[in-house]
Amino acid sequence: MGSINLLEVLAGAAAFFVTGMAWYGVLFAGPWKRALRREGRPFAGKLPLWLVFGLTFAFAVLIALTLAHQFAMVSTSPRAMMMIAVGFGLMLMTPAVGIRYLYLNVPGRVFWIDAGFFVTAMAAMGAVFVVMG
Numbered sequence: 676m677g678s679i680n681l682l683e684v685l686a687g688a689a690a691f692f693v694t695g696m697a698w699y700g701v702l703f704a705g706p707w708k709r710a711l712r713r714e715g716r717p718f719a720g721k722l723p724l725w726l727v728f729g730l731t732f733a734f735a736v737l738i739a740l741t742l743a744h745q746f747a748m749v750s751t752s753p754r755a756m757m758m759i760a761v762g763f764g765l766m767l768m769t770p771a772v773g774i775r776y777l778y779l780n781v782p783g784r785v786f787w788i789d790a791g792f793f794v795t796a797m798a799a800m801g802a803v804f805v806v807m808g
Contacts, residue, residue, distance in 0.1 A: 678747060679740070679743045679744060679747050680743070680807070680808075682807070683739075683743060683803065683804055683807045683808065684736060684739040684740055684743050685736065685739070686803045686807060687735075687739035687742065687743070687800040687801075687803045687804055688732060688735035688736040688738070688739040688800070689732075689735075689803075690796075690799040690800050690802070690803045691735040691738060691739065691796045691797075691799060691800045692731065692732050692735050693799075694792070694795055694796040694799045695731065695792065695796060698788075698791075698792045698795065698796070699792070703788045703791075703792075706784065706788060707785065707788050710782045710784040710785045710788070711782070711785055735800075738763075738797075738800070739800055741763075742759070742760060742763065742797075742800060742801070742804065743804070745759055746759070746804060746808070753805045753808075756801055756804055756805050756808070757798065757801045757802070757805060759801070760797045760798060760800055760801025760802075760804070761794060761797055761798050761801060763797050764793040764794040764795075764796065764797030764798070765793075765794050765797075768793040768794075768797070769790040769793055769794065772786065772789055772790060772793065773786055773790070776789075
């Protein structure tokens with residue numbers, strides 16, 4: 676088994692986080708907020724925003740560690756690394772979010788925006804591992 680490069684993990688988590696900033700802050704902010712019926716309202720969570728962002732990055736690090744562990748377990752080509760990364764987003768994260776949203780009765784448009792984010796963010800994370808690996 677290979678080793679896990681912590682710098683790659685942190686860079687992969689950063690790519691995931693930055694993708695989220697672009698996805699929800701620029702590309703789909705309006706449609707996402709409209710679908711959630713939060714248009715025109717600032718972020719009004721119970722947690723302070725710095726904590727939300729900090730925990731988001733921490734979760735992204737856990738995801739990156741999982742991906743790094745997968746890559747360390749087997750010898751992978753860049754193509755295989757991207758297929759695994761995108762596959763995690765498409766075949767693991769998206770169905771998990773979909774199941775959760777079914778029970779929360781979240782609008783389908785929110786699901787598709789969020790599913791697109793997870794697949795794109797995992798592709799960005801995978802690309803970091805490919806470039807740095």
